[in-house]
Amino acid sequence: MRYLVYSHDHADQATGGEVFADTATFISHSNAVEKLAALNDPRTPVPEISFTDELTIELGGKTLELYYAGRNHSDNSIVLLYPERRLLFAVDFIPVNTLLFQNLPDAYPDEWIESLRWIDENLDFDILVPGHPPLPGTKANVTAVREYLEDLMAAVRTAQDQGLADNSPEMVEAVRTEPEPTYGTWGMFAEWLPLIIEGLLRIWAETGATGATPAA
Numbered sequence: 001m002r003y004l005v006y007s008h009d010h011a012d013q014a015t016g017g018e019v020f021a022d023t024a025t026f027i028s029h030s031n032a033v034e035k036l037a038a039l040n041d042p043r044t045p046v047p048e049i050s051f052t053d054e055l056t057i058e059l060g061g062k063t064l065e066l067y068y069a070g071r072n073h074s075d076n077s078i079v080l081l082y083p084e085r086r087l088l089f090a091v092d093f094i095p096v097n098t099l100l101f102q103n104l105p106d107a108y109p110d111e112w113i114e115s116l117r118w119i120d121e122n123l124d125f126d127i128l129v130p131g132h133p134p135l136p137g138t139k140a141n142v143t144a145v146r147e148y149l150e151d152l153m154a155a156v157r158t159a160q161d162q163g164l165a166d167n168s169p170e171m172v173e174a175v176r177t178e179p180e181p182t183y184g185t186w187g188m189f190a191e192w193l194p195l196i197i198e199g200l201l202r203i204w205a206e207t208g209a210t211g212a213t214p215a216a
């Protein structure tokens with residue numbers, strides 16, 4: 001193997017590359033390098049090449065393009081575009097008809113929306129390969145996840161404006177009702193909904209966001 005590209009630093013996606021270390025050059029976003037080095041885990045070789053915005057790889061007459069779309073599910077998630085096959089690998093942050101993972105650990109919800117918008121506007125592809133099943137998706141999933149996040153955040157803010165207590169069963173019920181007709185068939189919709197609400201509220205509190213709709 002010539003290159004091993006870390007999609008981001010999370011352990012479930014970044015462990016085990018040592019089996020290719022005899023031949024592969026390891027690549028990641030620059031924000032991932034220190035985090036992967038700090039693991040000090042022989043199963044996770046430290047990247048030798050890193051980039052901040054984009055990197056092109058030529059291999060066997062084929063071209064692969066790596067892009068950083070900003071912070072979303074982590075601060076170092078990159079996507080891999082294979083233009084010849086109109087295919088995009090985007091690991092963990094554009095789930096295919098499935099809820100975003102649990103309570104949004106390590107996430108940046110507002111910037112997540114912006115990074116999805118950037119991908120929508122700048123990258124040309126038909127097939128989307130995410131990090132976990134179900135596989136695969138299409139470019140429409142990028143818009144779907146963005147609209148889901150926007151709708152969810154608006155629903156939580158509305159629930160707060162109505163005076164419902166954070167994370168209360170009443171808030172979860174209010175937030176569930178609104179998006180259910182559109183997203184109710186998504187995997188883990190009911191199971192992870194209380195978790196994603198908890199995650200949003202936690203991140204808003206940590207970052208000083210009030211959760212209130214910003215004044216125009």
Ligand SMILES: [Zn+2]
Nearest residue numbers: 010013073092
């Ligand atoms: Zn991840």
